[in-house]
Amino acid sequence: MYPLPNRPVTILCHGLSGIHDNYSEDHVHTMTGQPEALEALTAGEVERIKADFEILEHQVNGVDVVYLDSGATSQKPRCVYEAEQHYYENANAAVHRGAHSLAVEATEIYEEAREKVAKFIGARTNELVWTANATEALNLISYSMSNASLGRGGEAAARFRLGPGDEILTTELEHHANLIPWQELAFRTGATLRYVPVTEDGALRYELLDELVTEKTKLVAFTHVSNVLGTITDTQKFVDAARKVGALTVLDGCQSVPHLPVDVKALDVDFMAFSGHKMLGPTGIGALYGREELLNAMPPFLTGGSMITVVDMEHAEYMPSPQRFEAGTQRIAQTHGLATAVSYLDEIGMGRIAAWEEHLGAMLYEGISKIEGVRVFGPADAQRIGTVPFEVIGVHPHDVGQYLDSRGIAVRVGHHCAQPLHRALGVNSTTRASTYLYNTEEDIKALLEALSSVREYFGV
């Protein structure tokens, strides 16, 4: 009756087909999440990738757009929104309900997307909970833990209970999304929030971990890659310190999952949050990874339909993970879009993407450092992705951003949702350039050239 699509419904983007045959299995996972020395994308490949992104063909102020704001959100290849359209045209229905063919089809698409995205980060399928974004994923842990602290979840949830005397540890360079949910959790439970400070360069002071992680520490939340500095965290140091005292670990993978090969099992973290919109996927979809035994023991955050087994007027029994955390009608088209994005990334190979962005990041860092009157932030010797914050001395970041925009160059200005880090760096705001797989060397050169004339324009 209904014209159901032939499986698989994933539509591959044209620019890609065939060019990465040698690398399709290149999904390299390493302990630190850093790529092995893989061959970077070639300039020709990047040009072909770029052609998959309609928006990058647009002009801004009469010139081709140079998009250097992927740290805020990435652009999407055609196949991602075509996948969403395809879903709406062929399979739209509510999942996990209803006996009709469309509902079956939609459920399959939804669960296949979970399988694909879980595999992408090295997780088992039922260890991946869909959320709106990383912010919601981190809040999910925060609120589930306060529910546990109120006694919900019984004996099994003992690990998630916090109270006065307990400590939560985070760092000074976090995005507000990995800080405020822990501040709130501390307020609600009476626990104390502590943090690993940074040096004036913005380097994490790992040497203090031994002192800061004690028997009181119940949770350690830290980012994999700083969204401001682009620097890659030595996650092993955090995980080792937390394991020693039996604390839970929460990794913010927002800036690593899009740019580096990431394997949660190799990283050995308990939870990881990430957002789809920063990794070529649609907005409105993100995920929380959690170890299966932890997710199944943690009391739910949002409750209602689709997450229960038996309900009477007094109580309800909850499904195991991941349904336990997916109350209400879910974002099905978006999961399909994200799964398509993940196929796209996988086909190119995260190792090669990381190698290309490492190259762009070095070009940015070195190039900007050489410009007179411009200062880069972040430790010089760090491993970084293609994200570099800087300051044009005497010109406010907002004015720098406006000047660059007049030349079609999109960067982010402000505190990038990391006010404490900016305070530690001694500034209110910075200008940040951030790359992705579609950025060319020409993009970096355009930025460097424009930056050399900013001070002259503003007469400083």
Next chain:
Amino acid sequence: MNELDQLYQQVILDHSKRRIGSPLVETTEGLLHGESHQHNPICGDQIRVRVELDDQEHFTSMSWEGDGCSISMASASVLAEMLPELTKEEFLGKRDYFREMMRSKGNFQPDEEVLEDAAAFVGVSKFPARVKCAMLAWVAAEVAMHEARK
């Protein structure tokens, strides 16, 4: 002039460096004084404005300190230059006129008699993201005026 040059007119760049009325000055005995701190959470710009008025509701001075982009700082400087001797009513009239210009998306021929140097901000109205920067000092001055007490 391209749009960027219309935004950053020389008058604006000059004012952003001269910062007339900054830093804050001590209040004068016998006058009404009010203060307001305004903050734009989107970009982090902030300004503290102090105004003084005499018993006839004339502004006698505006001083300020702030941290922000050239548009917000220049706007405060221009206002500090303009405000002394205006009555409350005159200030509010100019405020309305300035706001109308800011909302014009570039379709506005400002009367320089009314706005003086503030007329140079007409180019800002083509950049909706920057209108708040230009308005920040005006908002602060108005709040400070309403707060003014002996």
